[in-house]
Amino acid sequence: MEKSFLSLSQQTGYGSPRPAASCDHDHSHDGAPVENALISARDLWLRRGGRDIIAGVNLDVLPGEIVTLIGPNGAGKTTLVRLVLGIEKPDSGRIIRPASTRIGYVPQRFEVDAAIPMTVEGFLALGGSASAKEIANTLDEVGARRTGHQQLSKLSGGETQRVLIARALLRRPNLLILDEPASGVDFAGEAELYELVGKLRDERHLGILLVSHDLHVVMAKSDRVICLNGHVCCSGEPEHVSQHSEYARIFGPKGASSLSVYRHHHDHAHDLTGEPKPLAPDDTHGRGS
Amino acid sequence: MLSWPEPFVWRALFAAIGLAVIAAPLGCIVVWRRMSYVGETLAQAGLLGVALGLALHIDLTLAVVVAAIAAVGVLTLLGRQRVVPLDSALGLTHHATLALGITAIALAKGPGIDLMSYLFGDVFAVTSTDLIWVYAGGAVVLAVIFYLWEPLVRLSLHEDLATAEGINPRLPRAAFDLLLAIVIAVAMKIVGILLVMAFLVVPAVAARPLSRTPVGMVLLAAAIAVASTIFGLWLSLSSDLPGGPSIVIAMCTVAAISLLAGSRRQG
Numbered sequence: 001m002e003k004s005f006l007s008l009s010q011q012t013g014y015g016s017p018r019p020a021a022s023c024d025h026d027h028s029h030d031g032a033p034v035e036n037a038l039i040s041a042r043d044l045w046l047r048r049g050g051r052d053i054i055a056g057v058n059l060d061v062l063p064g065e066i067v068t069l070i071g072p073n074g075a076g077k078t079t080l081v082r083l084v085l086g087i088e089k090p091d092s093g094r095i096i097r098p099a100s101t102r103i104g105y106v107p108q109r110f111e112v113d114a115a116i117p118m119t120v121e122g123f124l125a126l127g128g129s130a131s132a133k134e135i136a137n138t139l140d141e142v143g144a145r146r147t148g149h150q151q152l153s154k155l156s157g158g159e160t161q162r163v164l165i166a167r168a169l170l171r172r173p174n175l176l177i178l179d180e181p182a183s184g185v186d187f188a189g190e191a192e193l194y195e196l197v198g199k200l201r202d203e204r205h206l207g208i209l210l211v212s213h214d215l216h217v218v219m220a221k222s223d224r225v226i227c228l229n230g231h232v233c234c235s236g237e238p239e240h241v242s243q244h245s246e247y248a249r250i251f252g253p254k255g256a257s258s259l260s261v262y263r264h265h266h267d268h269a270h271d272l273t274g275e276p277k278p279l280a281p282d283d284t285h286g287r288g289s
Numbered sequence: 290m291l292s293w294p295e296p297f298v299w300r301a302l303f304a305a306i307g308l309a310v311i312a313a314p315l316g317c318i319v320v321w322r323r324m325s326y327v328g329e330t331l332a333q334a335g336l337l338g339v340a341l342g343l344a345l346h347i348d349l350t351l352a353v354v355v356a357a358i359a360a361v362g363v364l365t366l367l368g369r370q371r372v373v374p375l376d377s378a379l380g381l382t383h384h385a386t387l388a389l390g391i392t393a394i395a396l397a398k399g400p401g402i403d404l405m406s407y408l409f410g411d412v413f414a415v416t417s418t419d420l421i422w423v424y425a426g427g428a429v430v431l432a433v434i435f436y437l438w439e440p441l442v443r444l445s446l447h448e449d450l451a452t453a454e455g456i457n458p459r460l461p462r463a464a465f466d467l468l469l470a471i472v473i474a475v476a477m478k479i480v481g482i483l484l485v486m487a488f489l490v491v492p493a494v495a496a497r498p499l500s501r502t503p504v505g506m507v508l509l510a511a512a513i514a515v516a517s518t519i520f521g522l523w524l525s526l527s528s529d530l531p532g533g534p535s536i537v538i539a540m541c542t543v544a545a546i547s548l549l550a551g552s553r554r555q556g
Contacts, residue, residue: 082449086452105450107449110450115497116321126443
């Protein structure tokens with residue numbers, strides 16, 4: 001993988017069918033689930049405390065596709081993930097999950113209770129059938145090789161996220177669901193984490209559902225962005241969503257412009273060692289433009 | 290010094306050692322799930338159970354188990370309310386159950402009922418029947434814990450992750466609450482309501498800084514509890530001190546040393 005973090009975002013990725021962006025109401029989602037989707041949600045509703053947390057949400061994740069869920073705090077992002085995972089039940093609506101779908105889940109803010117002694121290796125072996133070799137290889141794959149003997153509660157934010165991704169991968173998923181993987185990680189670590197997510201998509205052809213509070217970094221690498229605020233405000237390709245009036249209204253002009261700031265002010269990329277390198281010619285073009 | 294111990298000493302020793310071993314895995318899970326205060330409330334609900342048993346003329350151990358399970362139900366409901374934080378709600382129920390229990394015992398008071406013996410227990414008054422309760426009940430408790438160990442650890446680590454990975458959190462949680470109620474009921478006669486949770490929590494706390502794995506922590510907690518029990522009973526007999534509290538003092542001393550060693554290693 002010589003592709004930089006930035007260029008990953010510009011790759012066309014796999015040829016999964018991408019629904020055209022639609023920013024008013026997404027009627028293409030009504031009715032039957034998209035064929036070969038790893039998971040589909042149709043018309044989900046959840047009411048709590050007299051408020052619609054989730055209001056008529058539709059969602060599909062296809063193989064090899066990164067779908068990013070963004071939205072302000074309290075928009076129902078984590079709740080939607082919990083519904084998709086089956087941790088919570090919707091008041092109405094359907095989750096369609098084919099039998100072939102295996103989900104790997106990386107929860108938000110995994111603060112390991114220091115009360116529980118647990119090595120990384122012990123945690124990865126817990127409740128699974130992975131051999132010591134598989135565990136070591138997977139830790140290698142996520143860039144956390146040296147953490148194996150450490151206590152889970154002593155890891156940094158970035159290391160914890162990588163170990164959690166390793167645990168998810170050991171379940172041999174074809175769909176990876178990550179809830180704000182970059183919370184509690186500094187900016188450089190965040191970029192590396194998203195690079196890892198992109199690499200996993202490319203190498204393992206995983207479908208990925210990513211919840212993000214950070215707009216500009218994620219949006220650039222996603223195939224599809226869904227902006228949630230109880231209901232789906234708009235969805236589509238990153239550029240399209242960022243220019244949408246509804247998006248600008250929710251995140252303000254600063255948030256709306258951050259994507260373009262991110263893209264157009266970079267005249268170089270970094271390779272895996274962190275050394276700057278010039279952008280490849282195709283990196284200068286946004287995908288699909 | 291003591292000559293060959295009398296039978297009541299042997300009964301005390303075997304009861305307390307049995308309890309120490311049973312309490313170790315439960316105590317560790319209580320610590321991991323931050324349930325110490327919940328456990329205290331369950332223990333104090335035991336007093337209500339004693340009063341209930343006296344009034345209805347049913348077996349006191351059974352009555353205490355029933356009362357503790359009822360308390361679990363109340364606490365579960367309290368956990369769902371959002372009016373006050375959970376620790377405030379626990380503070381409320383904790384004291385409510387204690388006051389209600391003492392009052393109920395006073396109301397049910399017949400000849401020969403000693404509130405103090407329920408609050409503080411008497412390890413040297415353990416009967417052969419109590420020993421059977423400890424070992425038969427303990428075997429069942431350990432068997433269930435062994436069977437549910439992995440889901441309990443995973444739920445303690447991260448409930449959402451465990452649930453998303455296919456564990457139904459309800460069964461292990463309910464089973465654990467039931468086991469806790471049973472252990473509290475059995476332990477009450479030996480160490481008393483006020484010190485029951487010390488038998489569970491203190492050895493686990495003492496073991497934590499010296500452990501690297503969950504199972505290691507349980508084994509170490511059991512070892513610390515057994516050693517403290519033997520030393521505490523010896524202290525009690527040789528210095529004419531109350532039995533249960535002597536054991537708990539020994540456990541707390543080990544915990545203090547362990548925490549000091551742990552914080553020194555960290556700093």
